[in-house]
Amino acid sequence: MKPLMIRNPILRGFNPDPSIVRVGDDYYIATSTFEWFPGVLIHHSRDLRHWRPLTY
Secondary structure, eight states: OOOOOOSSSSSOOOOOEEEEETTTTTTEEEEOOOSSSSSSEEEEEEEOOOOOOEOO
């Protein structure tokens, strides 16, 4: 496998209190959302580089 450099931040914007979990080949990261309304935003990735939001 070719080494890969990932530059921070991996998520754009203000994403406080990150928590990450791996389930099989999938990674999920949950961050607090205080910019618009209180809640938790969950993103999904398979490679820890490309993230897409799933839900609030």
